[in-house]
Amino acid sequence: MRRSWVVAVMLLVGGCTGPVRSSPVYESKAGQTAEVVASAVQTALLAVDAAEDGKAYGRYLTQVLVEAEEDAGAAQGTFDGIQPPDDRADELRARLDELLGDATDTLADLRIAARRGRFAELPELARPLPEVAAKLDEFAEAHG
């Protein structure tokens, strides 16, 4: 919900989306991005749990995983489009990008397996996700 509110408010007040000039603003955007991607990762984890227990339909699982990957990818894309204002921001960006890369790579693997109907493989593929989620949370906490 938060992302769309931000969009709503930006539309409303206009002109708030300009280039980020200060480091603190960039940092808070980085924190927000980590939070959004963490939410997508956690969603995928829940879906994989359900798959493991044989609780969900394949179609539904696929849908959840596709959406999780899309959400994470969109957040990453938006963040990468922001110009980092200084050296410190460059460093922050490099650290977050690594985490985001890990997340989106794994989410893509999950999506590919689900689309091919290989639901049994999901738990194995999802193994790195809890650690990625924890790191993203930590990052979001530190830069929120």
Place this chain on the structure above:
Amino acid sequence: MSGRVLEAGLHLLDRQLIDSNGRLAGKVDDLELEVPSGGGPPVLTAILAGPGALSRRIGGRLGAWLEAVANRLRGGDDRRPARVSFGVVKGIGSAVDLSVPRVDLETDRLEAWTRDHLIGHLPGAGHAPE
């Protein structure tokens, strides 16, 4: 002689018109007043309904636009809004009841046009839903 006392705005204006078959036939968008030939206070002679009457109530640029549209719809030099004579009014309550069917009223023109040119052509328009 003392008759019923009404306030035009409160009891009459903007009320629903209902025809002799219970069909809705427009709103009391305005009222026409005439001074009797023998002089004295003005008397209500007709209910004015439809966009041509509503436009003046709304006023401003929007009202002017609505009036232009209404004139265009009527075509020709006819600048009068649709009239419902008080002679066919049966009673005034939470709605204004008329003693004639709406097809006999000038206010029915737009409704009839929409039926004849658009909605009436869709399959099943002539049957009640089941």
Place this chain on the structure above:
Amino acid sequence: MRLSDLFGADVVDEAGRSAGHVHDVRLVQDGPLVGTFGASLRVDGLLVGRRSIGARLGYGRGQMHGPLLVKLAVGWLLHDGRYVDWGRVRTVEEDRILISGSVEDLPVPGPSS
């Protein structure tokens, strides 16, 4: 003439003083007979006040049941309402109605129905 020509018109006395704007028109059903309606409605007078906001809500008649909050608010808005008997109307111009006598002696409107 249309009723909307009267609504909102400024009511002014001979000395040029204003009593406010027309916010409703009182009618009495004792005019000439017409069709199924019976006696036609004749203009009896004008309800005039500085503000017309709230006049349409129906609280001028003293028979509304509430709520108290709205009653009080509308009562305050319309407290300076006056009644102009049609007999005192001299001329009806666009946006202006000229009346005889002075606005000082206009009565407070009595209840209608």
Place this chain on the structure above:
Amino acid sequence: MRRLFSVALGILTAIGGFVDIGDIVANSETGARFGMSLAWVVVVGVIGICLFAEMAGRVATVSGRAVFDLVRERLGARMALVNLVASFFITFLTLAAEIGGVALAIELATSVNYLLWVPIVAFLVWLVVWRVKFDVMENAFGLLGLALVVAAVALWRLGPDWGGLLHGATHPVVPQGEGHPTWWFFGIALLGAAMTPYEVFFFSSGAVEEGWSRGDLITNRLNVYIGFPLGGLLSLALMAGATLFLEPRGIEPGHLSQVALPTLLVLGKLGLAVLLVGFFAATFGAALETGLSCGYSIAQYFGFQWGKFVRPADAPRFHLVVLLSILAGAGLVLTTVDPITVTEYSIVLSAAALPLTYFPILVVANDPDYMGDKVNSRFTNALGSIYLLLLLVVAVATIPLMILTKAGS
């Protein structure tokens, strides 16, 4: 016996009909973010909608005048036009959101992109409006909407720490790391979702459609006073599910699929299937209600014939408005704007517009000219006045909060 049956049916359809895409989205998102700390808003909203829906139903039953008739009569041609533009726009946005919601529910069941379903959904909505009798339509989708009860069943099966949930609901505090403005903003969204204006347009016009008479006033009361609170409980069940499953993991649901996760995790495939049926029925039913309400509001302002109780050929302009609204609503969703975003806008704007609808109802419900001896009681008026003040505050606060929460998040 038949009487009892019709009362029971009315209550059941009121439960199923209460929840729509706005309630689904607002309650899940709030639970995921703020736990149960805003549950009290749902209670406030349910009491409010009960109060005003009963009033609107009573006025329509006694006087035969539906809500937008009253708006026009009491506010006059100009003010009522401003009201019409605002109310219609919000109802239209809600219609688009519901059409999108139906398509999303089908997407979850079929994996076929929702955009492909939108034209089909729009056509079906129109077909039902065009051909199906009012009471059949209302009962069918209301009863099917009861499938949402599965969300409450899941909660019960899970056997959560009820005391903890209740404590969260009765001790509303803003969770750490969240700003007050954001919290209040979500509160407003919840209120807007529970009290959306179209519900009273539809409810009052429905009373006229079904030809209610004074004898039906008891039925009106029972439907509203029992059905809506039970519907509110379904909303709260969605909120509690999100509180238990999504909030601890920091998941902010932006998709219908995430809303279904709690039920799925407890009840498995069958639970998911029933929940999807519930989503479908609730959003489809609400698409019908909002589509009709688009027609009701415009027809009642201009005074032309409306309603499904006459042949479509006898209410041509009404059917034209409904048809165009459905087409435009489907068109809006087809621009690929996220239906969940449209839903969020529609509920927040609904909250801001509530006094426009509720004030005229409150006034006319006190007018003996319309109501005879069925005018409001003192208690109803006292409560109605409190709500009117509350809704005015909400209306004034909404837009500033919308801007402020940008800073808050």
